[in-house]
Amino acid sequence: MAKVLVKGNEAIAQAAINAGCQCYFGYPITPQSEIGEYMGAHLPEMGRNFITAESELASINMVIGAGTTGTKAMTSSSSCGIALMQEAISAMCCAEVPGVIVSVMRGGPGLGNIAPAQGDYFQAVKGGGNGDYKTIVLSPSTVQEAIDLTYRAFYLSLKYRNPVMLLADGLLGQMMEPADFGEYPYKDPDVSTWALNGADNRPARNIVSLHMPEGELEQLSNRIFEKYEKIKKEETTYEGFMLEDAKLVLTAFGTVGRIAKSAVLKARGEGMKVGLFRPVTLFPFPEKQLNDVAKNADMVLDLELNQGQMLLDVRSSVFGACPVEFYGRSGGGMLTPDMIFEKVKELYAAINKTKVGVK
Amino acid sequence: MAETLVYKRPESLLKDGHFTFCPGCGHGVVLKIIAELIDEFNLQKDTIAISSVGCSIFLEKFFNLDVAGASHGRSPCVATGVKRCKPDKFVFTYQGDGDAATIGFNETIHTACRGEHISMIMINNTNFGMTGGQASATTLVGQVTTTTPKGRKAELTGYPLHAAEIVAKCDGTAYCARVAITDSKNIRQAKAAIKKAFEAQLNGLGFGFVEVLAACPTNWHMTPVESVKHIEEVTEKIHCLGVFKDVTVQEKV
Structure with a gap:
C-alpha cells in the first residue's frame, strides 16, 4: 500500500479498524475526539459497534463486556478521562480481559489544558488503579509508529489476555504525516478456550475479578506476574539511535523521542558523541538494554514533557552505571530541538571537564 | 388417575451450588426464578449472566451459566459490550439497589435510553447489604441503618430514589415493573414480570427492567417474618408495586 497523508488520531482509528476492532466505546475529550468521530463515521456502516457512552467509566466497562467474549474492542480518551478508567483497567488485569485503550495525553494535573504533555507516564505505566498489576504500554513517536x-496493541492484548495502552500525546494525535497502513501483520490466538459464549456442551465459565477463598488471589497474582515476566522477556522493544560510541545518551519516549533525534543530529554535526535511547514499550521497560548502553556512556540525560516520571525507570535501569540528569517541561510547555541541543552542549562540556579534572 | 408431582432442580443452577444468603433474604428466591425461566426458554447454553457488586456478586457459585463480573454499578455496561458482540445470546444483569440505583444509576438510565436488548434484575432491599446495612439511594425516610442510626432524615439526605418509575420514562425501555416476593402469589407475579422482561429481549423489543422488593432481615434487625410484614406495610407504600411500562400492552391498545 502507498503512503497517505493522515492525522495521528485518525491513523490510530483506521489502524484499529484494519486490526479487526469490532467495537469502539468512547466519550469525547480533547485532544483525541477525532478517534471517536472517525469510528462513528465508519464502524456502523461496516456492521461493527460504535457507542458514545455516558462516561469513560461506561466506555471501558463496555470494552470489558466485549473482551469477555474474546472480541476485539477499543476505547480512547485523554488524561482525566483515562483517570476514570483505572478501576476497570485493574479489574481487566485481574480477570484477564483483553482490550485496547488509547491514551492521548494532555496537560495536567486536574483538567490542566489541552496542550501536548507526557504527565501520564505514571498513570499508564505504574497504573493508577488498585492492586498489583501491569498494563502493557506502547509509546509511538510518529504517525507511522502509531499505526x-x-x-501490535490488539495482538498483544489477545495474546496475553491483558489490557494494552497506546500512550500518545496531543502532538501526535493532531499532527499529519505520510504513513503506510499496510496490513494487520499478526495471526491472532484462538479465544475459544476461554471466551464467554454460553455454556454449550462444556462446563460454565466465569470471568470475574473477586477471589475470596484463602490463597486464591495470591495464586492468581503469582501466575499473572509470571505472565508479566514472559512479556518482559519476549515483548520489550526500544529504538537506539547513534548509540554505538555515545558518551552522552539521551532517553525520551513518544514525541519527545523524535524531537531529541533532531538534537542528536545537530550535536553529531558539531562532533559531540551523543545518541538516543527511546523505549517503545514502556511496560515492559527495556531495563537491561538501557543498562548495557549506560555502562559505556559517561552520562544519561532523560527528556520528558513532565517533571520527571520515566526518570525513575531510567535511573533504576542505569543503576549507577553513570550519572543521570533530567531536563523537561510540563503543563503543556514544549521542548524544541534547539533547547535540547543547548542542554546537551552544556552537559557534554561538563562531562569533558570532569574527565580532564580526573586525569 | 394418579397424579405425580415432580420437582426438578433447574438445569441453570449448579448441581452442587448452594445459596449462601442469610435466613429470610430475598436473593435465593429471585435467583431460582431466573434459573427456572432460563430453563423454560431453553437458554442455558446461550446465556451470559453479568454479576455486580454486593450480595448479588457470586452468580458463578450458583448458576450453571457463563458469568462475567462487573465493577460496582457497571453491569449494564459490561452487558452492553457482551450483547453487542453476541446479539444472539441471552444477556442479563443481576444487581442490588446499591449497585443499580446508587453508584450505577447513570449506567442504568443510559442503558435503558439506548434500548439495549438486555434484561436487568434489581433487588431492592433499601440498604447496602454486603457491607453491613448502610443507607443507599432507595433507603426509606425514617429507616434506621448503620449510617442513619436515628433514621434517614429527608432534610439531611433527601428522599428515596424510585428506580422503576424513572427507568419506565426512558424511551428504550420495553418492559419495566416493581414486584415483591413476600408470599406465593407475589412470587408468581414476580416470575411473570421477569418473564416479560426476558421476552422483551428475546423478541427484540428493547430494555427490560424488574425491581424486586426483597427482605434483608440481618441488616434490618428483624426476623424473616417481621421483614415480610415490613415490606408489605411500609416499603410498598413508598416503593409501590406495579407495571410501569409494557410496550406489548401499549401496542394492543
Whole structure:
C-alpha cells in the first residue's frame, strides 16, 4: 500500500479498524475526539459497534463486556478521562480481559489544558488503579509508529489476555504525516478456550475479578506476574539511535523521542558523541538494554514533557552505571530541538571537564 | 388417575451450588426464578449472566451459566459490550439497589435510553447489604441503618430514589415493573414480570427492567417474618408495586 497523508488520531482509528476492532466505546475529550468521530463515521456502516457512552467509566466497562467474549474492542480518551478508567483497567488485569485503550495525553494535573504533555507516564505505566498489576504500554513517536503499535496493541492484548495502552500525546494525535497502513501483520490466538459464549456442551465459565477463598488471589497474582515476566522477556522493544560510541545518551519516549533525534543530529554535526535511547514499550521497560548502553556512556540525560516520571525507570535501569540528569517541561510547555541541543552542549562540556579534572 | 408431582432442580443452577444468603433474604428466591425461566426458554447454553457488586456478586457459585463480573454499578455496561458482540445470546444483569440505583444509576438510565436488548434484575432491599446495612439511594425516610442510626432524615439526605418509575420514562425501555416476593402469589407475579422482561429481549423489543422488593432481615434487625410484614406495610407504600411500562400492552391498545 502507498503512503497517505493522515492525522495521528485518525491513523490510530483506521489502524484499529484494519486490526479487526469490532467495537469502539468512547466519550469525547480533547485532544483525541477525532478517534471517536472517525469510528462513528465508519464502524456502523461496516456492521461493527460504535457507542458514545455516558462516561469513560461506561466506555471501558463496555470494552470489558466485549473482551469477555474474546472480541476485539477499543476505547480512547485523554488524561482525566483515562483517570476514570483505572478501576476497570485493574479489574481487566485481574480477570484477564483483553482490550485496547488509547491514551492521548494532555496537560495536567486536574483538567490542566489541552496542550501536548507526557504527565501520564505514571498513570499508564505504574497504573493508577488498585492492586498489583501491569498494563502493557506502547509509546509511538510518529504517525507511522502509531499505526504499527495499534496493530501490535490488539495482538498483544489477545495474546496475553491483558489490557494494552497506546500512550500518545496531543502532538501526535493532531499532527499529519505520510504513513503506510499496510496490513494487520499478526495471526491472532484462538479465544475459544476461554471466551464467554454460553455454556454449550462444556462446563460454565466465569470471568470475574473477586477471589475470596484463602490463597486464591495470591495464586492468581503469582501466575499473572509470571505472565508479566514472559512479556518482559519476549515483548520489550526500544529504538537506539547513534548509540554505538555515545558518551552522552539521551532517553525520551513518544514525541519527545523524535524531537531529541533532531538534537542528536545537530550535536553529531558539531562532533559531540551523543545518541538516543527511546523505549517503545514502556511496560515492559527495556531495563537491561538501557543498562548495557549506560555502562559505556559517561552520562544519561532523560527528556520528558513532565517533571520527571520515566526518570525513575531510567535511573533504576542505569543503576549507577553513570550519572543521570533530567531536563523537561510540563503543563503543556514544549521542548524544541534547539533547547535540547543547548542542554546537551552544556552537559557534554561538563562531562569533558570532569574527565580532564580526573586525569 | 394418579397424579405425580415432580420437582426438578433447574438445569441453570449448579448441581452442587448452594445459596449462601442469610435466613429470610430475598436473593435465593429471585435467583431460582431466573434459573427456572432460563430453563423454560431453553437458554442455558446461550446465556451470559453479568454479576455486580454486593450480595448479588457470586452468580458463578450458583448458576450453571457463563458469568462475567462487573465493577460496582457497571453491569449494564459490561452487558452492553457482551450483547453487542453476541446479539444472539441471552444477556442479563443481576444487581442490588446499591449497585443499580446508587453508584450505577447513570449506567442504568443510559442503558435503558439506548434500548439495549438486555434484561436487568434489581433487588431492592433499601440498604447496602454486603457491607453491613448502610443507607443507599432507595433507603426509606425514617429507616434506621448503620449510617442513619436515628433514621434517614429527608432534610439531611433527601428522599428515596424510585428506580422503576424513572427507568419506565426512558424511551428504550420495553418492559419495566416493581414486584415483591413476600408470599406465593407475589412470587408468581414476580416470575411473570421477569418473564416479560426476558421476552422483551428475546423478541427484540428493547430494555427490560424488574425491581424486586426483597427482605434483608440481618441488616434490618428483624426476623424473616417481621421483614415480610415490613415490606408489605411500609416499603410498598413508598416503593409501590406495579407495571410501569409494557410496550406489548401499549401496542394492543
